[in-house]
Structures are given as C-alpha cells and as structure tokens.
Amino acid sequence: MAIGAYQDAQNSQERSVERSADGASGGAGSIADLFPRLVTMQRLCGSAAFALLAVQAHTLLKPGQIECAMQSAGSQDRIDKFLLENSEFLLKHLFSSPCPVIFAPQGAAVFNSSPATVVNTEAGSGINLVFPVQLGTMGNGLVVFLDARAMLNNDMLIDLHRKSLTVMREKLRLAFGMTSGSENLNDREIECLQLVGNGMKSEAIGEQLNLSVHTVNAYLGSATTKLNAVNRIQAIAKAIRLGVIA
C-alpha cells in the first residue's frame, strides 16, 4: 500500500469515527469490541495478520510470559511462529524500552530518523511491526502486525502506537469492570466544560470560541452523555475528578 492508500484508509476511518480521539468511539463494552479497532489498525498499515498479546512481567520469582489475547482470523500459525522466534527479545524489549519495533529484512527500505528499534531479519521476509505497551504492574502487552505492506512513516507509527495504548487500556479497564468516558471527549467538549467550570455562561463561551450558543450547548450535552452524567454540573464534577479539566 502506498502513502496515498494509507491516507485514504485514514480518511475513511476519520469519517466513520468523527468524534473519537483514537478510533475509540465510546468505551468498549466487552473484550470483543476491541477486535474491530485492531482490524482498523491492521488496515492502516496494510498488514496480513495482527495479534494482541498480554504479557506477565518477569520478576525474580516468576519468568515473564506472553499470552495471545486476540488475533486476526486464520493467523494462529503465523503468530505462533513469530512468537516462537522472538518472544525472548520482545519480553526484554517491552520492559526496557517504550519504542516500537520494526522487523525488516536487511536492506529493506525502512525510513530514516525513526524512534523505532529496527531488527534485521532474513532477506525476503515481510515487515513486522510491534508496539509495546507498558502501563505498569498490569495491563502490559504488545500489539503485533505481521507483513505490513503500507509505506511506513513516523506519523503512522505514533498513530498506531496511540491506538495500541488505547486498546490495552480498554482491555485493562474491562478486566476491572470500569467504564470509560473521559477518553472519548474531544477538544471542543473539554474546552467548553473547562469554561463552564470556570463559571462562564454558554453565551459568553460562544462569543469567546466563535461558536453559536446552540453549538456550545450541544458540546456540553454530548460531554454530559459521554461522562454518563445526569446534568452538566455533574459532568463538570466528574470531569474534574477524572482530571479531564482542571
């Protein structure tokens, strides 16, 4: 997939999930909701197979362990083979560096000046991408894309890495039965909430942000819904507790 195709894929994705920051239109209700997000990411990098791997940290008492939590259909063998060859390296990398890893055959046209760690593989093999996510003592894992055909660039890497973080975070949140909300607020909603929290009226906010008062109220309404609050006052309280606004 060339750059043009990548941009097309990104545009269509932006059309389908307008309001979300990281392709996360509303919090995931079950672990299965993470699957379409991974498919979207897979399309972005034109990859043949993906896997969401959960990782138990290595401690003095227990060795680290990689477990496949989710994978694209029919890719079991490829993922197993990839893990068999690389799990030791990946475990070490996850707990020593936050940077993405690109597995590419020697001499392949991998772009310069990238924060990614590049691992040379044998000639003729495809390009594999790995995004490490280390949230803390739990919620650690790797998001893997095998045989990525898209033209790689830094913008795409950080985009995919952000989406990987969101997926792992949602997975952890689901494990603890927590609902999200704050994550899906967009900049405008946050801005309006902040200003209402500062004591401004909708009219004044509209004037300051060059918006109609109805638009401001619409933003506040959608923010209230997203935060699962009954009114805008509760929405402000929730947003402050969540650290979304100051």
Added chain:
Amino acid sequence: MIARGAFIHELEAQRNRGHLDGGMDLICTYAGAKSYLLARTDLYSDRNHDFVLTSNWPFNLVRKYGATLVDGEARTSEVRRCLQAFEPSFREIDASVDLSPEYARRMCLIPYNAGQARMLLALLFDKDASVSHDRMRDVALATAYHTSQFPELVSNNYALSDLTVREVECLSWIGEGKTSDEIALIIGISRNTVNNYITSIMNKTGAKTRSEAVAFAVRQRII
C-alpha cells in the same frame, strides 16, 4: 504549528545528538507549553529533590510543587495508575503558589513508563495558550521515546541482586498478606529469622515500614 511526523523526526535528531534538553524544548514547543518538569515517581523521597530529573520550571514552583506532585502520583492505587499511564490530565495550580502572571494557573500532567522507570511530565502553559488534549497524547509517547534513550534517566538504581532469594521469598509472602508467623510456617524457618529477613529488606530498601517495603518491591517488579 509543527506537524506530528516532522516533530517525531526532529526529536529523533535531537536524541541522536544526545541532546536531552533540546528534545524537551522541542516537546514543549509541540505541546504549546511554556516550561516542563520531568520527574521519577518511583524514586520519590521526602529528603531530597533527586527525583526531579530535568526542568525549566520557575525554581520556587519546583520546590513547592515537585514533591507534592510526585508524592501524589506515588500514592495512587495501582490499577488507577496503570489506567492513567500515558494519559494526560489537567490540574489547577494551588492559589497559595506564587506564580508569575504570564503563566496559566493549570498544568498538564502526563505519567508514563519508560524501561524500568515510572516518570511524570508536568507542563506549564502561557496564560492565553489553547491546549489540545489530542496533542498531549502524542507528547506522552514522544517523551517516552525520547527519555528512554538516556540511560541515566531511566536506569534502575537499585540492584535487585542486593536482596537475597530468601528475602525476596519473604517479601512476596508479605505481599500476599501473610504474617511473620505464617511465613515461618510456610517456608519452615523460625519466626525470628523471618523478622530478621524483613528488617534486612527494610534496611536495604530504605523503607520505614513493611508496607513501604512491599510497595517498593511491587513498583520495582521484584515481586
């Protein structure tokens, strides 16, 4: 406004030249921030300010706020901390803090993990700056990429091997909520020996209580 791809590219160049502060300045520019404070939340101590790694905050603010921020971060529950990792949040600056009027009285806090280190990036903004939540998420990852390349920032100062296998064993049982008597029964040694191990652990880790020692061990991934 600098584009994201170009920002990551330029940051990489700073890193290759070994310019930590140059990279941090660039991150500030991308974030639209005025100044930054970078701290280790896993090295918090009330005795000194070593946990502040690099900063161009006004010094009085570092003295007044640095400890509060990092301490607050260290006290958050573990699940919450994991859910907040790489996720920007905003906090009002206390009215008692003397801050030059050109600054906005709210800061952005971004906790993240790099290697074995738990870090916190705190950004201050111009009074009239408009701050994009979306950009802060880029900043979280970019800062992690950048700082992870400076081993002096993210290395683990505590050699895990300082603790003996027996000590780690005791520590992991304490972490499971067992008492000294129970541990003695489980691993078949005397209660006093268990207590000796625990005293030795507390000496080595500089912890004042058992709970602190366990918290330390969990954060350092020893147990």
